[in-house]
Amino acid sequence: MKIKRKIEIAVISDVHLGTFGCHAKQLLTYLNSIEPKKLILNGDIIDIWQFSKRYFPSSHLKIIKKIITMASNGTEVIYITGNHDEMLRKFSNSHIGKISIVDKYVTELDGKKAWFFHGDVFDVSIQNAKWLAKLGGYGYDLLIVINRFINWCLVNLGKERYSLSKKIKNSVKGAVKYVNDFEEVATDLAIENGYDYVICGHIHQPKMIIKANKNGKTTYLNSGDWVENFTALEYQFKRWKIYNYNKDKLSPFFADEDIKEMEIKDLIAAITIVDQNTKKSK
Template identity: 40%
Template sequence: MKTHFKTIIISDVHLGTKGSKAKEVARFLKQYSCENLILNGDIIDGWQLKKSGSWKRKHTRFFNRILKMIERDQTNVTYLRGNHDDFLDQILPIQIGNLSIQNDMIYESNGKKFFITHGDIFDSVTTNLRWIAYLGDVGYTFLLWLNRLVNYHRRKRGLPYYSLSQYVKGKVKTAVSYIDQYEEELAKMAKAKGCDGIICGHIHKAENRMIDGILYLNSGDWVETMSALAEDHDGNWQLIYYNEINFRKSYRSEDDKAVAIERPRELKTVAFESVSKGLKIPNFFF
């Protein structure tokens, strides 16, 4: 049987870009069933599609997986607008059966309220200084290109996946300061709205911690971290990392294709939080 959750939240899939892990996120969703699936922004990367991005068959398969969850499991799917899929402004809010598209939402579960937003509205750079945001997007795209090169050589040496951009974020003091301020401001917003927690994405940094009495949850991304948030029926939240799932082909689905299910195991930290074994970082990243 599939593992069943009350709610699963994913964000920052960035479909249409080379860095998007569309196959992995579709495979991830194939392992679980849930009552509610929340797509918390930047699922489609409209910015890159306008420039050099391209739409692949694997990107379409991701949405096919979503449709199957709606049809077979009666999953309620909510798509929240992010900054990279701001083209949704032309149609939201909209409700079509079990699918709704909107800006943000209040989620109530087990007597607690959570404000769910992609998070870019609290980022003065992407909100007010769009040209700087695009410049940052170019730099991040370059890091992802370099990251693919680095991990190609790491795989050949039998080394685990390494996130170069997360390493840079952790080393550059301004980036660390920005992330801390971002998380604190979101916690303040949740408190102002009378909520017990805040759930977001945007900064590609998965997190589950308390900030001044507010539960701060960030679902991470599906470009590097490959993580999601999941809530059980008792209201407990956990981060699930794709790289920590033990995939084993133990049964066959109705379409006679092999399906892997997750075996319970202790979730570990993602690879980029470990020491950068076998990798030398050029000085210009510091």
């Protein structure tokens, strides 16, 4: 019997299907563990920038098939375009069954306004020198391939994995400043427009923090990526959580301290559902 978790919203971004850095098997495991009412794909799901007919393994195809299956089973799928899949922007505001393609998405969550977008609109390097950004993308992909080999060696030696790109991002002052500036611009705009939540991807930095200025406050959320961090955002019971595959695996959505606040019927509904295929097989 397959066990799934019911959640209102799941947000994933920066999957980069079609590149060596993508960890499709881990993402497929995660998608198989949940049944969201709404799945928001917040950009860079398919890496059209670096797409090659020579590399698109079956595990990557399974992600696309899984998303289509989820939509056919009733999940509303919102595909928000990013810079690596910007070619899809010519199809913005198109609908195919339960799948919508948009450049941004605004909705209300339990009386609060939420603004979803990928985040590349704030990236000056992409807006002014796209060729340079694409070159950086290839360099990043090469770094991930090298990092995979290093981690393979470390795992076989019984040591912990190591992220070269994280080390570089966290140690280079320019990279740290870029992330901080990105968050600042996103939250300032969200506050100015009255959004309670601003949800981005793009910078591969999972985060959830309340930001405030003289005009008000908002909650900034970033879904991270499935290249290095293996993270997603989940919304349930009027709150957000960063799901981390390496730490959470298939653990329930709630934390122990939250159980006391739930009614037993809500708790049962949140923990499991019986897979439809299991019912049919009986």
